[in-house]
Amino acid sequence: MKKIEISRRKFLQGSVALCVYATSSPATIIPKKTTKTTITEATNIPYLCNMCRNKCAGFARVEDGVVTKLNPNQYFPKSRNMLCPKGNAGIDAIYDKDRLKYPLIRIGKRGDGKYKRVTWDEANEHIKDKLVKIFNEQKDNRSTLAYCNGEGFNKNEYIKFFGGKIGSANFLDEGSICLNTKLGATILTIGDIGEPDIAGSDFVIMAGANRYESLITPDSIDMIKADKQKLVVIEPRCTVTAIKADEWLAINPGTDLALCLAMIYITLKDELYNKEYVKKQFDDFDKLKEHILKNNYTSTWAESKTNIPAKKIEKLTKDFFTASRPLFYLGRRSVWAKNDFQFRRAMVLINALAGSINTKGGIIFGKPLKLPNEEINQPFYSNAQGRFDLDGIVYGSSKAGSWLNFREKLLNGSAPYPVKAMFIRKHNLMQNMPNIKKTKKMLEMMDLIVVLDTMPSDTAMMADVILPECTYLEREDMVVSFNRLEPSLALRNQVLKPLYESKSMQDILKGLGQKLTIPLFELSMKHDEELQESIEEMGKLEAFEDGGYNLSELYKQDISTRNKILISKTFGEKAYTSLKEKGVWYPNMEKYHKEVFNNSYVYYPEDRKFYTVNKKYRVKCHIDKLNKHGYDAMPTWRDSYDFKVPDKSFRLITGRYVMFTQSATANNIMLRDIMKTNHIWINNTVAKNLNIIEGDRVEVKSNIGKVEILAYPTNKIAPSVVFFSHGFGSNSDELEQAFGNGANDNQLIEDKMENIYGCAVMNETDVQIRKIRT
Amino acid sequence: MARYGMALDYKNCINCKACETACKEENGILMGADKHRIWVGTGEIEGEYPLLDLTSNVFHPSQCQHCDDAPCEEVCPTQATYTDENGIVRVNIDQCILCSYCMNACPYDARYVDDRTMTVDKCNFCAETRLARGETTTACQATCPTKVRIFGDLDDPNSEISEVLRTREHYSLKAHLGTKPKLFYLT
Numbered sequence: 039m040k041k042i043e044i045s046r047r048k049f050l051q052g053s054v055a056l057c058v059y060a061t062s063s064p065a066t067i068i069p070k071k072t073t074k075t076t077i078t079e080a081t082n083i084p085y086l087c088n089m090c091r092n093k094c095a096g097f098a099r100v101e102d103g104v105v106t107k108l109n110p111n112q113y114f115p116k117s118r119n120m121l122c123p124k125g126n127a128g129i130d131a132i133y134d135k136d137r138l139k140y141p142l143i144r145i146g147k148r149g150d151g152k153y154k155r156v157t158w159d160e161a162n163e164h165i166k167d168k169l170v171k172i173f174n175e176q177k178d179n180r181s182t183l184a185y186c187n188g189e190g191f192n193k194n195e196y197i198k199f200f201g202g203k204i205g206s207a208n209f210l211d212e213g214s215i216c217l218n219t220k221l222g223a224t225i226l227t228i229g230d231i232g233e234p235d236i237a238g239s240d241f242v243i244m245a246g247a248n249r250y251e252s253l254i255t256p257d258s259i260d261m262i263k264a265d266k267q268k269l270v271v272i273e274p275r276c277t278v279t280a281i282k283a284d285e286w287l288a289i290n291p292g293t294d295l296a297l298c299l300a301m302i303y304i305t306l307k308d309e310l311y312n313k314e315y316v317k318k319q320f321d322d323f324d325k326l327k328e329h330i331l332k333n334n335y336t337s338t339w340a341e342s343k344t345n346i347p348a349k350k351i352e353k354l355t356k357d358f359f360t361a362s363r364p365l366f367y368l369g370r371r372s373v374w375a376k377n378d379f380q381f382r383r384a385m386v387l388i389n390a391l392a393g394s395i396n397t398k399g400g401i402i403f404g405k406p407l408k409l410p411n412e413e414i415n416q417p418f419y420s421n422a423q424g425r426f427d428l429d430g431i432v433y434g435s436s437k438a439g440s441w442l443n444f445r446e447k448l449l450n451g452s453a454p455y456p457v458k459a460m461f462i463r464k465h466n467l468m469q470n471m472p473n474i475k476k477t478k479k480m481l482e483m484m485d486l487i488v489v490l491d492t493m494p495s496d497t498a499m500m501a502d503v504i505l506p507e508c509t510y511l512e513r514e515d516m517v518v519s520f521n522r523l524e525p526s527l528a529l530r531n532q533v534l535k536p537l538y539e540s541k542s543m544q545d546i547l548k549g550l551g552q553k554l555t556i557p558l559f560e561l562s563m564k565h566d567e568e569l570q571e572s573i574e575e576m577g578k579l580e581a582f583e584d585g586g587y588n589l590s591e592l593y594k595q596d597i598s599t600r601n602k603i604l605i606s607k608t609f610g611e612k613a614y615t616s617l618k619e620k621g622v623w624y625p626n627m628e629k630y631h632k633e634v635f636n637n638s639y640v641y642y643p644e645d646r647k648f649y650t651v652n653k654k655y656r657v658k659c660h661i662d663k664l665n666k667h668g669y670d671a672m673p674t675w676r677d678s679y680d681f682k683v684p685d686k687s688f689r690l691i692t693g694r695y696v697m698f699t700q701s702a703t704a705n706n707i708m709l710r711d712i713m714k715t716n717h718i719w720i721n722n723t724v725a726k727n728l729n730i731i732e733g734d735r736v737e738v739k740s741n742i743g744k745v746e747i748l749a750y751p752t753n754k755i756a757p758s759v760v761f762f763s764h765g766f767g768s769n770s771d772e773l774e775q776a777f778g779n780g781a782n783d784n785q786l787i788e789d790k791m792e793n794i795y796g797c798a799v800m801n802e803t804d805v806q807i808r809k810i811r812t
Numbered sequence: 813m814a815r816y817g818m819a820l821d822y823k824n825c826i827n828c829k830a831c832e833t834a835c836k837e838e839n840g841i842l843m844g845a846d847k848h849r850i851w852v853g854t855g856e857i858e859g860e861y862p863l864l865d866l867t868s869n870v871f872h873p874s875q876c877q878h879c880d881d882a883p884c885e886e887v888c889p890t891q892a893t894y895t896d897e898n899g900i901v902r903v904n905i906d907q908c909i910l911c912s913y914c915m916n917a918c919p920y921d922a923r924y925v926d927d928r929t930m931t932v933d934k935c936n937f938c939a940e941t942r943l944a945r946g947e948t949t950t951a952c953q954a955t956c957p958t959k960v961r962i963f964g965d966l967d968d969p970n971s972e973i974s975e976v977l978r979t980r981e982h983y984s985l986k987a988h989l990g991t992k993p994k995l996f997y998l999t
Contacts, residue, residue, distance in 0.1 A: 707843060
């Protein structure tokens with residue numbers, strides 16, 4: 039047996055794979071306990087975590103009004119009774135001394151961080167004055183205000199206010215810098231986004247998705263629990279997921295599509311596919327077959343693109359198609375390459391060819407619990423113009439937009455009207471999308487920037503008005519429905535009252551709505567001819583009420599009351615009680631929920647899981663609309679997709695560690711304690727030639743910027759590729775832990791966009807590296 | 813009265829460090845990478861890209877092994893280190909004089925200095941926090957995403973840990989030293 043290093047001293051000297059360096063710096067949080075522990079009366083309140091986009095459930099232990107511990111919630115089918123390091127560190131998000139505490143108005147130049155503390159009313163008054171001026175100048179074109187949101191929860195509430203009530207068409211969220219191609223490709227190919235049943239599969243291919251570092255529940259947990267499952271990871275670098283896999287196939291960045299095409303070729307040629315399923319569900323199968331075979335996507339061809347040996351591709355394909363319940367995991371991850379949409383589509387088609395749709399171990403449709411929509415009375419603004427960020431995009435999503443296209447159109451003046459105001463909620467634009475210089479320029483074009491956040495992020499430092507939102511532990515949110523195979527409802531209960539002067543988003547919008555209702559209505563009276571007509575017809579008061587111009591109407595009742603009514607009415611009193619006491623409810627939960635072994639639970643009996651449902655759908659091989667727009671109707675390889683890196687350059691790829699998935703946690707002291715900073719991975723042989731050793735400071739330069747970062751030479755990455763993780767390199771000096779720590783990938787990543795969904799492409803930037811002499 | 817021990821299904825560890833953070837939050841441990849009651853050891857993976865030996869990189873959670881014959885207890889001149897009625901090796905901070913004999917004696921490097929009290933600290937299976945509240949899990953065990961840790965009473969034949977030690981092969985660290993650890997690594 040190989041000797042395993044277990045010593046503490048050795049561990050501290052250990053590698054930056056751990057990214058922990060011994061530190062002599064004293065703790066900066068107040069130790070919660072002194073030498074002797076006294077046990078005080080505690081209450082345990084169920085809540086939902088918000089430290090990343092995945093949602094897990096927990097119980098917060100509160101003693102004397104202080105949250106002293108966050109524990110996992112055993113009732114939630116999705117998160118399977120666990121909390122990751124970020125979830126545990128949620129306490130340090132509430133008690134972060136750098137938190138935004140009061141409303142602030144900018145007094146210095148934009149970006150220099152000079153603000154004065156104001157009251158909520160002063161902040162709202164300031165926003166009102168600027169907004170009235172902007173809307174007046176733009177003749178009540180409400181879309182001259184853009185609004186964006188980076189938090190999964192409350193997104194719909196936020197859209198209802200700014201889209202529904204204020205009337206702007208310009209909504210953007212993280213979809214176009216995240217996974218929209220995957221969602222789109224799945225919907226367009228099989229009519230639904232589905233859900234992977236990883237627990238039920240005996241053979242999983244995971245391409246790119248890094249499920250043991252970028253945790254998605256229950257997938258990450260179910261994978262490790264599935265003892266008899268074979269896992270093959272396709273990835274340019276050896277991630278923890280690759281280390282834990284049965285096999286890791288190192289692939290050239292951006293060439294996964296070539297692998298998929300070869301898999302389809304072999305399947306069709308050797309007739310390995312599920313013929314019965316194909317006959318029953320496929321549209322245009324013959325077109326696909328002809329296209330793939332004609333193009334000769336052989337394993338040898340794919341080897342030349344992917345660098346995966348042809349024999350391995352053949353074996354992988356055979357193993358996949360002869361497994362009982364194979365799954366090509368569709369993942370949840372950023373868009374890596376320009377061909378991303380076609381890559382995702384090819385993955386869906388491979389699952390379909392294997393018959394792994396709407397069945398155990400495949401992509402299931404399941405049966406999510408349906409929550410009713412709370413209707414609002416939406417005013418109609420006749421001068422409000424439509425969105426422009428999806429112009430030139432084949433599909434796009436109006437619930438996410440396209441950040442890069444939006445930004446580009448504003449910067450190059452091709453937008454049909456100016457955007458002058460921006461409301462930014464928990465969306466760190468100055469860190470989260472490629473080419474930050476351009477984002478800065480776009481923000482500088484605004485007359486009003488309002489940021490709603492918990493932390494003084496780089497983006498908050500660009501705001502005219504900063505509104506402190508409370509953290510997820512200080513508010514109740516509207517109930518949410520989760521999952522399809524083992525569906526449940528979960529409720530984020532309020533654990534603490536908002537600290538300082540922070541408020542929940544609903545309370546912020548309520549105050550803002552009250553302030554804006556009359557002035558904005560008067561503005562519409564001035565510019566909106568249709569409103570003028572209605573007033574003539576029915577009088578001012580009725581036109582106002584009938585038209586839904588009361589902006590804070592949605593918040594007449596608080597969230598708690600709204601939840602009580604909505605849940606009790608739809609699912610009964612018992613469901614509501616369960617959500618308040620246990621944080622979770624699903625039909626027959628009391629009967630189904632059982633501990634099996636060592637804090638592991640079953641949530642549904644095997645025969646009650648929704649593996650297969652009665653649903654009409656077709657598998658679409660050929661999409662005509664793509665052809666009409668000049669794109670490939672079926673997955674196709676183009677020469678421009680080839681992986682090529684110029685001499686003395688490296689392809690920069692980005693990704694995540696489990697301790698830091700988003701920049702929002704960059705200032706968290708507990709997470710900094712387990713991972714001090716990010717490092718650039720450089721192939722060990724290459725590093726040796728460049729005379730770079732571990733911990734050396736290097737300059738990394740791309741066509742659009744340069745950063746400095748510490749080096750980590752490793753055998754886990756190809757000679758032509760370098761990697762560093764997202765979420766570091768904050769520029770806001772209000773963040774004591776995060777400021778100047780590590781490097782921000784988006785200062786280097788060039789703004790390249792794929793045109794099917796308008797998504798930013800993250801892994802197509804080449805960089806040069808130079809050791810900095812010290 | 814119990815005899816507490818822990819079994820670790822360590823091959824399921826993904827080195828996410830949820831256990832380390834949960835331990836620090838629960839037990840109020842100081843910040844700093846040298847202030848850890850528990851940790852995950854790791855080594856570099858062997859081979860050259862792309863031919864890497866995936867089995868060469870094993871994440872290995874470690875901590876105080878709660879030895880039945882604890883060398884730290886033997887060398888302590890003030891009896892600050894003691895085994896409590898539940899078989900947990902603990903430190904009485906009122907008696908600790910920070911002579912650091914125990915730190916040198918521990919073959920597992922499980923002890924560190926708490927700068928607030930200037931005494932030696934180590935894992936105590938959450939005895940002062942969770943067990944004192946009547947809970948039956950340790951913080952590291954409860955939070956673990958992949959449920960690596962099984963904590964329980966070794967003297968209770970019906971406990972999960974007893975069951976797993978009966979049915980699965982396991983080993984102890986540095987067994988040749990005769991310290992009789994109560995941490996068991998499942999193979």
